[in-house]
Amino acid sequence: MLTYSFADLGSDSLYEHLYKCIKNDILNGVLAIGEKLPSKRNFAKNLNISTITVENAYAQLMAEGYIYSLPKKGYFVADISTSLLENTVTGISFSKPVENPPADFPANRETYFADFVSNSISPDNFPFSIWAKIIREVISEESQALMTNPPAGGIPELRSAIAQYLFQFRGMKVDPAQIIIGAGTEYLYGLLIQLFGNDNTFAVEDPGYRKIAQIYNSHQAQCLHIPLDNYGVALSALEESGADIIHISPSHHYPTGIVTPISRRYELLGWASKSPSRYIIEDDYDCEFRLQGKPIPSLQSIDVMEKVIYINTFSKSLASTIRISYMVLPHHLLERFYRQLGFYSCTVSNFEQYTLARFISHGYFEKHINRTRNFYKTQRDTLLNCIKNSPLASRSTIMEEDAGLHFLLKLDTSLSDEDLIEKAKQAGLHIACLSKYYYKPEQKIQHTLVMNYSGLDPDKIPEAVKRLSECIC
DSSP: OOOOOOSOOTTOOHHHHHHHHHHHHHHTTSSOTTOBOOOHHHHHHHHTSOHHHHHHHHHHHHHTTSEEEETTTEEEEOOOOTHHHHHSOOOOOOOBOOOOOOSOOOTTGGGOSEESSOOOOOGGGSOHHHHHHHHHHHHHHOHHHHTSOOOTTOOHHHHHHHHHHHHHHHOOOOOGGGEEEESSHHHHHHHHHHHHOTTSOEEEEESOOHHHHHHHHHTTOOEEEEEEETTEEOHHHHHHHTOSEEEEOTTSOTTTOOOOOHHHHHHHHHHHHTOTTOEEEEEOTTGGGBOSSSOOOOSGGGOSSSOEEEEEESTTTTOTTOOOEEEEOOHHHHHHHHHHHTTSOOSSOHHHHHHHHHHHHTTHHHHHHHHHHHHHHHHHHHHHHHHHTSGGGGGEEEESOSBTTEEEEEEOOSSOHHHHHHHHHHTTEEOOBGGGGOSSGGGOOOSEEEEEOTTOOGGGHHHHHHHHHHHHO
């Protein structure tokens, strides 16, 4: 029976400590591939902790792909292929990726009774009073700095605040100098295309957020669409494609909700290591909103070869109208960036940068995320409970509901996706089907809704589910 000491927890909770102990034993080969882990009840009894503590630790390990379960048999150690770490050249630094917004919104979206497509945020969830307080402080105390042109990468105060945040909440060791601030991830994509050049081939996920490919194409960059399997981007298809740079969202794929397990992440890093021109753009667009267990560690945090460019945005965590995003470049790409593109001015005003820097460094951002996460968890639970207590329950399957601000609803219906969308529209509902996110028609999965719930009016959820049920049942 496995035994671990809980004498020195530090700031970790019991389940976090147990999760780390088991993960370390897996990474170090103490626990062999395929080895069966103790049952939750026996393990809890042996360690003198609660069963729920063991359950939460196992759930986090499963979410990250370190272990897997078999019905009525238990939990087993997964093959994570850690040999990649043993054969790589010592790296210098780290990097990170991108943002998101879901597909097309109708111009007259206010005519819908309920919108399951929009990622808009209620004004009630934005910390206006605190934001206004910080604005007054910045005007009073930073008047000279507000009139000084910022460096191309952004003001040092904001980059330092973001670096500290990434270390505390994403486990990423990032030099503030590696961070480049930009007005939205779409602008940052354009910078990366210029940095790498049009002679490189970019690739995106299929299905995926369609605007990403549109941006690459609008810059005359060759863009390929790589199919997914159950674990994320299909490695064989990626190898065959001849792509140089792959743009992915491994911690929570949009729209399928797939979380790429640790074994596939190492395989992706292995793919990138085979050529100097290969890189991975990691889009971490809604990492703050994992509603069960710990946040999934970023791909950048296990990259020792400087092959990952990390991009994130404040559009999801604060508001879609706050156009502040950032990317983390590896050191060697950072040098190239300033050499080739350092003439660009930072596209985010000093005013916004100083305000956001204080919002993060003074702890307001952490409090806001905690409050918002609780709100969205309640929002999600209300929606799921309404579905489970409606006629939809017997005609649908809920999938990937534990991370991000959307989940999938697979329907048992003979209606085509087009007819379903039209019928829902007539009922005052705006819905999107998974099939619309595919580039290759032959791969489309029918009868599955992508259920965004961030923009829903909580009071309208029961009636919205009732109307959706009437469209299906």
